[in-house]
Amino acid sequence: MENLIYLDHAATTAADSRVVEEMLPFFTEEYFNPSSVYTPSRNVRNKLDEAREKVAGLLGARHPNEVVFTSGGTESDNYFIKGTAWALKEKGRHIITSVVEHHAVLHAFGNLERQGFETTYLPVDRYGMVNPEDLEKAVRPDTILVSIMTANNEVGTIMPIKEMSEILKPRGIVFHTDAVQAVGSLDINMQDLGVDGLSLSAHKFYGPKGVGALLIRKTVKPVPLLHGGSQERHRRAGTENVPGIMGMAKALELAIAEREERNREITRLRDMLIKGIMEKIPDTILTGHPEKRLPNSASFCFRYVEGESILLMLDMQHVAASSGSACTSGSLNPSHVLLSMGLPHEIAHGSVRLTLGKENTEDQIKKVLEMLPPIIKRLRDMSPLYAAEKSPTVKEAC
Amino acid sequence: MYTEKVMDHFTNPRNVGEIPDADGIGEEGNPVCGDIMKIFIKVDDGKISDIKFKTFGCGAAIATSSMVTEMVKGKTLDEAEQISNKAVAEALGGLPPQKMHCSNLAADALHKAIEDYRSKHKS
Numbered sequence: 001m002e003n004l005i006y007l008d009h010a011a012t013t014a015a016d017s018r019v020v021e022e023m024l025p026f027f028t029e030e031y032f033n034p035s036s037v038y039t040p041s042r043n044v045r046n047k048l049d050e051a052r053e054k055v056a057g058l059l060g061a062r063h064p065n066e067v068v069f070t071s072g073g074t075e076s077d078n079y080f081i082k083g084t085a086w087a088l089k090e091k092g093r094h095i096i097t098s099v100v101e102h103h104a105v106l107h108a109f110g111n112l113e114r115q116g117f118e119t120t121y122l123p124v125d126r127y128g129m130v131n132p133e134d135l136e137k138a139v140r141p142d143t144i145l146v147s148i149m150t151a152n153n154e155v156g157t158i159m160p161i162k163e164m165s166e167i168l169k170p171r172g173i174v175f176h177t178d179a180v181q182a183v184g185s186l187d188i189n190m191q192d193l194g195v196d197g198l199s200l201s202a203h204k205f206y207g208p209k210g211v212g213a214l215l216i217r218k219t220v221k222p223v224p225l226l227h228g229g230s231q232e233r234h235r236r237a238g239t240e241n242v243p244g245i246m247g248m249a250k251a252l253e254l255a256i257a258e259r260e261e262r263n264r265e266i267t268r269l270r271d272m273l274i275k276g277i278m279e280k281i282p283d284t285i286l287t288g289h290p291e292k293r294l295p296n297s298a299s300f301c302f303r304y305v306e307g308e309s310i311l312l313m314l315d316m317q318h319v320a321a322s323s324g325s326a327c328t329s330g331s332l333n334p335s336h337v338l339l340s341m342g343l344p345h346e347i348a349h350g351s352v353r354l355t356l357g358k359e360n361t362e363d364q365i366k367k368v369l370e371m372l373p374p375i376i377k378r379l380r381d382m383s384p385l386y387a388a389e390k391s392p393t394v395k396e397a398c
Numbered sequence: 399m400y401t402e403k404v405m406d407h408f409t410n411p412r413n414v415g416e417i418p419d420a421d422g423i424g425e426e427g428n429p430v431c432g433d434i435m436k437i438f439i440k441v442d443d444g445k446i447s448d449i450k451f452k453t454f455g456c457g458a459a460i461a462t463s464s465m466v467t468e469m470v471k472g473k474t475l476d477e478a479e480q481i482s483n484k485a486v487a488e489a490l491g492g493l494p495p496q497k498m499h500c501s502n503l504a505a506d507a508l509h510k511a512i513e514d515y516r517s518k519h520k521s
Contacts, residue, residue: 305454306454308456309460312405345429345432346429346454382411382414384434384452385429387416
């Protein structure tokens with residue numbers, strides 16, 4: 001895979017070799033169950049506690065006990081959202097989120113809706129941004145929980161979380177943020193953001209897959225999803241994923257320590273990519289906010305062509321990217337995020353997301369900029385929509 | 399996810415283009431679903447003497463369009479009408495299940511082109 005140009009870092013990242021090195025001893029040497037009483041186990045328990053302290057400190061939790069280790073972003077979102085709704089159902093039944101959340105949040109809300117909770121989905125503007133004024137209008141006396149993502153995974157738009165927390169705090173409404181795409185990439189501090197819950201996933205910041213964390217403010221007590229042993233202070237039963245947790249703590253430490261330098265280079269390459277694509281390919285829309293976006297995120301809609309076809313052609317030239325077209329979403333509809341931003345179906349079908357990471361080089365970006373225009377041209381030459389639009393002699397109903 | 403045959407037709411699609419003086423034109427799908435196929439035919443002596451397509455859509459949509467043009471070129475209209483979407487998918491060595499409905503419409507577009515031809519040449 002040496003010649004692979006990987007531009008799908010929002011999907012996942014390669015684990016950093018220093019992270020893997022950190023994890024390895026916990027598979028074969030320090031494999032002990034942290035809940036056992038003997039000395040080797042207690043040593044593992046201590047290391048787990050250190051990892052917890054590290055994660056808490058790096059993300060601005062008030063106490064290490066505010067960190068619960070989970071299997072990843074989906075579990076963290078589900079646990080906080082469902083667990084808090086269940087815990088507070090006597091207080092109220094109204095919960096709020098946005099239309100552009102990850103499915104881990106949206107489907108958790110859908111599940112609660114079927115259990116009798118009332119939901120409000122806040123709209124977004126054309127950049128995929130939630131307006132805090134809409135939140136202020138949506139809150140009711142019986143609102144118990146709000147969940148808004150820190151940054152969007154498809155278009156990279158960064159949400160005004162702090163402003164929203166200032167609306168919610170005086171009203172005593174629990175506020176959760178899915179920070180899965182943001183942690184490692186942005187400067188994330190739970191207290192500064194003013195949230196009561198924050199989800200993260202290690203494999204988005206050069207850590208291992210299958211491990212994540214949920215930061216829970218002490219004042220909130222979500223009902224657990226998993227029942228069993230007393231791990232994680234009865235909040236998440238099951239023997240801890242020790243190698244994964246050690247890897248995540250290391251990955252977070254590295255991601256934060258190297259963030260500024262890494263972001264500087266990634267942003268430079270990302271801007272070069274955006275500029276090049278917008279200049280070289282006509283009828284292209286940059287999706288997401290032009291400035292308030294994740295440093296590594298470039299997302300586009302190429303009109304008159306379909307996203308999966310673009311991905312297949314990129315793949316043939318060893319470029320890995322993703323799309324929000326129906327064909328890649330596994331449903332009949334294109335991305336709910338792009339549709340919510342007001343893009344019509346046929347344009348949303350032509351979406352491509354390119355997300356950069358630390359191993360990308362200027363040479364790779366130049367290659368993609370050479371490769372992409374002929375791919376789009378080729379597909380447009382094949383497209384009846386393009387012909388209908390561009391040549392007045394062939395008029396089409398659509 | 400796709401067979402080699404699908405990828406072959408996607409990478410080197412046969413008969414792409416338009417026929418300016420086509421005898422029949424058929425279109426299937428809609429931009430909302432993300433797939434539109436347009437087929438142009440030229441008919442001589444009751445046979446499809448030339449066929450071209452233009453398609454907006456995913457890999458399966460492009461491959462099925464290409465495949466159907468290859469299958470019916472030189473065939474009589476009656477023979478061409480017998481070809482189903484399913485037969486096109488089979489000729490490609492199968493399609494992923496989720497593609498069978500949304501992206502497998504090329505035979506329908508062809509049938510519409512034949513219908514268009516017949517409606518213009520009633521005798």
